[in-house]
Amino acid sequence: MTPTRRTFLRSALAGAAGGLSFAAADPDLKITGVRLVKTRPKNPLPSYAPAPDSYWVNREAARPISIYPQFTGRRGPGSKWMPDPAGPISSFTVEIATNKGVKGYGRGGDGGGPVVEGHLAKLITGENPLDIERLWDIQWRATLFYGRAGAAVHAISAIDLALWDLAGKVRGEPVYKLLGGRTWERLPAYATGNDIEQSVKFGFKKVKLALVHGPAQGREGLKKNVEQVKRTRELLGPDGDIMIDCWMALTETYTLQLADAIAPYRVHWLEEVLQPDDYEGFGRLREKIRSTLLATGEHEYTRWGFGRLLHYKAVDIWQPDIKWCGGMSEMRHIGSMALANGIPLIPHIGGSEEPIHYLAYMPALTWAETTLPPPGGPDRVYKMFEEQRLVSRGPEGVYLQPSERPGFGLDIDVA
Template sequence: MRVGRVEASAVRYPEPNNDGKIRSLTLVRVETDDGLVGWGEAITGGQETSLAVAFVVERRLAPLVVGADPRDVAGVWDRLRDATYWDGHGGLVTFGISAIDMALWDIAGKAAGVPLYRLLGGKRRQRLPACASAIFATGDLDRIGREFRAFVAEGYRYVKGGWGHDLSIAFGRDQRRDLSVARAVRDAVGPRVAVIVDVAALAGWDSSHAIRMCRALDDAVDLFWLEDPLPEQDLDGYRRLHAAVGTRICTGEKGWHASHYRGLIESAAIDVIMVDPGRAEGVTGTWRIIEMAAAAGRAWNAHSWSSALNTAASLHLAAAASNTLLFELKPVASPMQHELVTNPIGHVDGWVSPPEGPGLGVEVDEAVVRRYRFGAEDLDR
């Protein structure tokens, strides 16, 4: 069995979980010479970036993959990283490697006739607590209350909110508003539901402010964890914060590779390491980071707020890991979750389980890929 073709598609779609704002990502389709197809994703975000990654995949990386045995996932991963030592290890190339690696794991599972989690050593747990992961309507406390009450009514026992549909008033930018938002969530979900809050990027917190806010938020709502209160590179600030509070601290979603995560883990200041297989060198890279975190006694969490492909890959990793606390889901049906695949992932009574089909276990509807695909000529439309 050999890789016969590698294709990439930039797709864009309105995200109902972000007030219909347009989001984009890059999907990668790998086909073998005997007809097996694997799918992967890069969580690229911007439309121009999604197009650029698609170009890099097809012109820079595909020639290194075509002709290889897709079941030799680690070997291909090493080859891609070695060949891109100058232009990779972060950015567009690493996005592309992440998507290709995910697609190869999908093929490897299909070739073996087993779910991805089996290739990772099997499930450590049959199911995981599902967490409704939402963007705050920071300017409308009544809406926050309605939305979070609905999550609990749907069976969620963990909820997370952060950032903001309007980034000018995003969570983290105003102390009084931040506390009001957090209290609105706690009032809506009651005392028994775990609450996580996520500080918007570029909020400008330093360690002193993070300590004050963490204490105030924890006193007000009893946080399950506080996410991204400081830039990831501010390890000294994270050490000061961790030493001053008893709240779990989570960060890591912006990381690209193991050396970055080694710094987070060895700082001993991060309780929950956030990793995204659509960014952090795929399933292969993410699994190595998860094992590193587990060896240090740290939990990990999947940053999988994207398509059903990333969700599926992350869920297999989460089920196979010993150090997973919960699993986040978009609480409102989304095109890249509920149209892209014919068997979307969801929770049952607040619990979520990995798909049991071979590979990633989700079936892509290629007509949907074509429907949402766009090119450079579409950028101004």
């Protein structure tokens, strides 16, 4: 039975106070299967060997574990400390199937796959997949004794995203329309990575660096960091925005030294300077640093975690990751907190297929983070990237926008 626009709106508005539910749209729809799947792009970028000096070849940068000399900051192939990318605790995709043939797909962070298979699948099988908020709460309550963050919330995130993807397909609409419609036609974007020449050539006026050296490299490492920022400012020009990702690797003292040293180059924010649970440390730094803003949240979880950031007045900018923080349902709660307290919300990898729908809907203009394919490829690689990511250009450089296909518009096949 297809609902009228009036009955659908009544259902959505009724759920707004306690969470969205689209179940009235199809009360007979049931989840019949939940499984992990391997996916591949329907239209993959051409394969090529990236430039050997590209940041994305090995992703060498400051990391929390870099204080131990046997570990480098390498996150690419051959990393001694990152999980095996082909192993059971790597990032994953979940498929939710229904009795009417509609399927939804959701992606989650490291460690969540076994939680989906070993626990969450049985909690939602047989349920109406359009009861999205109710199913989130069931999973949350069922995992409290071992979860609340990390792998358990990564698992909930993936299932939640799969449910939103499925709901969009049931309605025949992109997710941003389910959220309440589009506020912004397109979002200004920034490029993350240390291939600055490539980013500037592509048209970006906002770039985020990965800090290469941490406290273990001492004063010499600090000087090299400053040189990296200075060179970026020269390449970007006086009006572009520079951000620096410190990936939980610094101390309070080092952060103060870094902020002072890079002040002449007008850095917009320092990101994740401390470990995620050091709320008081973030708060102390925010009271002392005036030359730049502080950002964090990539490794924070749920509205309760961001509530602690708010309580400690820890940072200026929140950066939840939709595949880790609890999915689209939780992004809505976190976003409402941010809006109510005047805190900019700039999600981690916010330009990817799922969070861009939230950013297009959110009634506060923000930026969308993205990454370019590594340099060294044929022109067709970057042209396809523009086409697939709906890239446009304007006064703020590069812009992105969400897909108009139903759900999140993931253009994938199950391998």
